[in-house]
Amino acid sequence: MDIFANIMIGLDTAISPVNLLYCFIGVFLGTFFGVLPGIGSLAAISMVLPVTFYLEPTTALVMLGGVYYGAEYGGSTASILLNLPGTPSNAVTCIDGYPMAQKGKAGLALFMTTIASYVGGTLGIIALFVLSPIIVAWALVFGPAEYFAIMILGLVAAATVTQDSPAKGLAMVCLGLLLGCTGMDLETGVPRFEYEFIELYEGFSFITIAMGLFGVSEIIFSVKTAVGRTFDQAVTFKSMLPSRDELRRSIAPMLRGAGVGGFFGALPGTGPSIATFVGYAIEKRVSDRPEEFGKGAIEGIMSPESANNAAVQTAFIPTLTLGIPGSASMAVMMGALMIHGISPGPQLMVERPDIFWGVAMSFWIGNIFLLVLNIPLIGFWIRILKVPYHLLYPAVIVLICVGVYSFRTSGFDIAMVLLFGMLGFVLRSLKFEMAPLLIGFILGPMVEENLRRAMLIFRGDFWAMVERPISGTLLFLTLILLLYTTYQIFFPKKKIVAGDSAQ
Amino acid sequence: MKNLTRLSSCLASIVLLLSASIAQAAFPDKPITLIVPFKPGGSNDIVARQLGKQLSADWGQPVVIENKPGAGSDVGSAYTASQKADGYTIQIASVTFTMRPAIIAKQPFDAQNDFTRIALVGQSPLMLGVRPGAPADNAKDYFEYLRSKPGQLSYGATGVGSIQHFAGEILRKAIGSDIQAVQYKGGAPAMKDVMGDHIEFSIGSLTQMLPPYKAGQIKGLAVTSATRSESAPEIPTLQEVGVDGYEIVQWWGILGPKGIPGDIVNTLNSSINKVLKTSEFKEALAKKGSTPRPMSVPEFSAWMDKNFSTWIRVAKEQNIKK
Numbered sequence: 001m002d003i004f005a006n007i008m009i010g011l012d013t014a015i016s017p018v019n020l021l022y023c024f025i026g027v028f029l030g031t032f033f034g035v036l037p038g039i040g041s042l043a044a045i046s047m048v049l050p051v052t053f054y055l056e057p058t059t060a061l062v063m064l065g066g067v068y069y070g071a072e073y074g075g076s077t078a079s080i081l082l083n084l085p086g087t088p089s090n091a092v093t094c095i096d097g098y099p100m101a102q103k104g105k106a107g108l109a110l111f112m113t114t115i116a117s118y119v120g121g122t123l124g125i126i127a128l129f130v131l132s133p134i135i136v137a138w139a140l141v142f143g144p145a146e147y148f149a150i151m152i153l154g155l156v157a158a159a160t161v162t163q164d165s166p167a168k169g170l171a172m173v174c175l176g177l178l179l180g181c182t183g184m185d186l187e188t189g190v191p192r193f194e195y196e197f198i199e200l201y202e203g204f205s206f207i208t209i210a211m212g213l214f215g216v217s218e219i220i221f222s223v224k225t226a227v228g229r230t231f232d233q234a235v236t237f238k239s240m241l242p243s244r245d246e247l248r249r250s251i252a253p254m255l256r257g258a259g260v261g262g263f264f265g266a267l268p269g270t271g272p273s274i275a276t277f278v279g280y281a282i283e284k285r286v287s288d289r290p291e292e293f294g295k296g297a298i299e300g301i302m303s304p305e306s307a308n309n310a311a312v313q314t315a316f317i318p319t320l321t322l323g324i325p326g327s328a329s330m331a332v333m334m335g336a337l338m339i340h341g342i343s344p345g346p347q348l349m350v351e352r353p354d355i356f357w358g359v360a361m362s363f364w365i366g367n368i369f370l371l372v373l374n375i376p377l378i379g380f381w382i383r384i385l386k387v388p389y390h391l392l393y394p395a396v397i398v399l400i401c402v403g404v405y406s407f408r409t410s411g412f413d414i415a416m417v418l419l420f421g422m423l424g425f426v427l428r429s430l431k432f433e434m435a436p437l438l439i440g441f442i443l444g445p446m447v448e449e450n451l452r453r454a455m456l457i458f459r460g461d462f463w464a465m466v467e468r469p470i471s472g473t474l475l476f477l478t479l480i481l482l483l484y485t486t487y488q489i490f491f492p493k494k495k496i497v498a499g500d501s502a503q
Numbered sequence: 504m505k506n507l508t509r510l511s512s513c514l515a516s517i518v519l520l521l522s523a524s525i526a527q528a529a530f531p532d533k534p535i536t537l538i539v540p541f542k543p544g545g546s547n548d549i550v551a552r553q554l555g556k557q558l559s560a561d562w563g564q565p566v567v568i569e570n571k572p573g574a575g576s577d578v579g580s581a582y583t584a585s586q587k588a589d590g591y592t593i594q595i596a597s598v599t600f601t602m603r604p605a606i607i608a609k610q611p612f613d614a615q616n617d618f619t620r621i622a623l624v625g626q627s628p629l630m631l632g633v634r635p636g637a638p639a640d641n642a643k644d645y646f647e648y649l650r651s652k653p654g655q656l657s658y659g660a661t662g663v664g665s666i667q668h669f670a671g672e673i674l675r676k677a678i679g680s681d682i683q684a685v686q687y688k689g690g691a692p693a694m695k696d697v698m699g700d701h702i703e704f705s706i707g708s709l710t711q712m713l714p715p716y717k718a719g720q721i722k723g724l725a726v727t728s729a730t731r732s733e734s735a736p737e738i739p740t741l742q743e744v745g746v747d748g749y750e751i752v753q754w755w756g757i758l759g760p761k762g763i764p765g766d767i768v769n770t771l772n773s774s775i776n777k778v779l780k781t782s783e784f785k786e787a788l789a790k791k792g793s794t795p796r797p798m799s800v801p802e803f804s805a806w807m808d809k810n811f812s813t814w815i816r817v818a819k820e821q822n823i824k825k
Binding site for chain 2: 046049050053139140141142143144184186187188189198199201202268269318322323324325328331332335338339341343344345346347348408409410449453456457459
């Protein structure tokens with residue numbers, strides 16, 4: 001396959017004025033929805049979807065794509081400024097992004113995540129162009145056994161995201177696993193822990209948990225400490241630029257993040273959320289100052305944001321080339337193509353190269369739009385923090401409720417988000433961390449689903465899973481990681497304090 | 504002069520009366536809400552939007568599509584059942600709607616009695632999609648292979664009591680194999696594991712199966728309808744390859760809350776049937792491998808009754824749990 005010919009086909013489609021216009025509108029709307037608390041990329045796409053029925057299929061996908069990665073990007077803004085993750089993947093950005101903002105480095109954090117998003121996105125698109133055929137072959141090799149193995153590795157790796165008390169972190173992972181059990185069991189059709197609520201047949205919605213635990217609890221928590229207070233943030237352009245040291249610390253995490261993101265994004269069913277957790281966990285492991293993570297380490301925002309946006313791009317590979325959407329957002333986008341009578345699948349690249357490469361190319365242009373659109377806007381977003389809390393927080397609560405309601409037009413979800421807000425407040429007061437809970441909640445059901453599927457296929461023979469080369473290797477890695485972590489708990493590493501990082 | 508005023512006021516009142524009676528006859532005189540009990544982008548949503556678009560052009564009233572997903576389709580259906588029975592809130596329902604009562608112990612409504620049956624929209628066959636590495640290229644040899652490996656093989660379906668599960672269990676019994684059902688969260692992930700040779704087969708929608716079938720990534724050995732599909736006429740039906748009486752199709756119908764007046768039901772039915780006969784609608788459905796199927800109100804009601812009783816019987820026979 002001639003890559004340059006493909007780029008030319010793609011460019012030809014992507015820079016047509018109509019596509020450029022809708023790409024820009026999509027990116028703009030996506031960023032806007034993403035910044036609003038409670039509205040994630042799925043809700044944003046669903047809202048814009050009906051509009052695209054009146055567009056050409058390529059234009060429709062260009063616009064929806066723009067909304068998708070725009071919203072994934074915009075979600076980081078609310079995460080950093082207000083501790084409000086719009087999507088599962090942005091939850092990780094809260095861990096270090098919000099402390100950065102509280103230290104008065106909101107501008108820097110927003111600027112650097114924009115850069116990380118752009119670099120991650122671009123590398124993801126390069127993978128989309130160059131590696132599509134290889135990635136497709138790989139994605140098919142992954143069956144239930146391999147999925148189980150990689151998810152359990154992800155769960156073990158990500159469980160170390162927790163900081164101070166491993167016991168509390170473990171407790172939160174377990175609570176997350178339990179919450180994830182709620183809803184209809186796939187293999188038997190029996191609802192679990194639904195307590196007669198029909199709304200719980202499909203489990204808790206991620207939005208209510210993330211918004212409640214992070215957003216609402218944050219607001220309740222600050223009511224007692226920060227009445228009428230505002231953060232003093234510098235909004236000059238200079239304050240956004242990283243120091244030489246910060247820049248140096250950012251590059252490697254950004255590249256590693258893109259690699260992790262590109263890999264997970266291409267696996268249908270895993271997607272950006274796992275990529276960000278794993279990306280973060282890797283950075284914390286390889287860092288020579290892991291104690292700074294969770295207190296505003298720049299590596300802690302660079303890697304997940306880069307991973308997120310790389311994954312968002314490579315997620316299009318299985319969707320467009322196999323016709324298998326990796327996430328709910330991808331399924332909506334496939335629906336948009338099918339409304340126009342185009343079924344994404346192996347033939348798409350051959351029969352409609354203009355669509356495939358045009359869309360891929362437009363993503364890259366859209367990522368440039370994101371950069372151009374958002375760097376000037378950073379100063380504007382930071383000013384949100386200058387609004388006194390007693391005005392800002394009620395408005396945010398209203399936005400959260402509207403966002404949560406619009407997701408499934410369900411009043412039940414509003415009650416849930418407020419309930420989780422209370423729970424979050426109690427847990428925070430007891431110094432529990434929220435991120436491990438989310439990891440358990442997201443990964444738990446996936447681990448269970450794939451394990452049970454694999455066990456059914458192998459008729460209960462666990463060794464059949466170990467004997468398979470990929471799943472066996474991954475399970476072996478998991479075991480090593482577990483042993484290493486245990487070793488670390490009993491024989492903690494002596495802290496080496498280098499001259500320049502001494503406090 | 505006085506007479507003239509009286510005459511004109513008389514005339515005016517006649518005109519008013521006339522227009523009032525016309526307005527009463529002209530259902531609908533305000534926007535209609537069409538509930539889709541699934542997320543946007545799925546087959547129900549696509550069919551509903553096409554239908555809604557053409558109905559609103561016909562009526563001169565907007566048809567608002569409202570997605571109310573959750574609990575299979577029970578959240579949206581429960582909502583419809585609770586609405587005013589004036590014909591202004593209607594819902595799209597698929598074959599799954601008639602399957603759920605057979606397998607769900609408790610639904611928040613009575614699927615057979617809480618709804619007004621309005622019209623059938625269309626139907627679509629399913630395809631028996633087989634893994635590319637399977638050691639057979641036609642259905643008869645393949646069934647022989649499935650029988651020859653008891654206790655080892657699995658197929659993919661989309662949840663207990665889904666159409667894919669019903670289709671698979673009925674086929675399993677008909678060919679005398681003990682192949683095991685494994686559940687997925689949707690037709691696409693199940694198909695992915697068929698393409699990767701991880702499971703034997705999946706009986707999925709034609710729309711989803713056709714692209715990989717044409718690319719040679721799955722083997723399309725049969726379709727589930729009574730007649731061959733125009734989208735892939737080379738694929739035989741299951742009846743042709745010796746599975747007697749096998750017919751399972753995906754279909755979509757329109758329901759409303761219980762107690763919509765008969766004349767409004769008839770107006771809705773005839774407007775929908777008018778849309779079904781347009782070439783625009785036929786083409787839109789053909790893209791999905793589906794065909795419109797107009798029915799009168801009594802025909803559709805009998806169709807629903809037949810579906811309900813079939814699935815209850817099959818669930819009992821196949822021991823699909825309630």
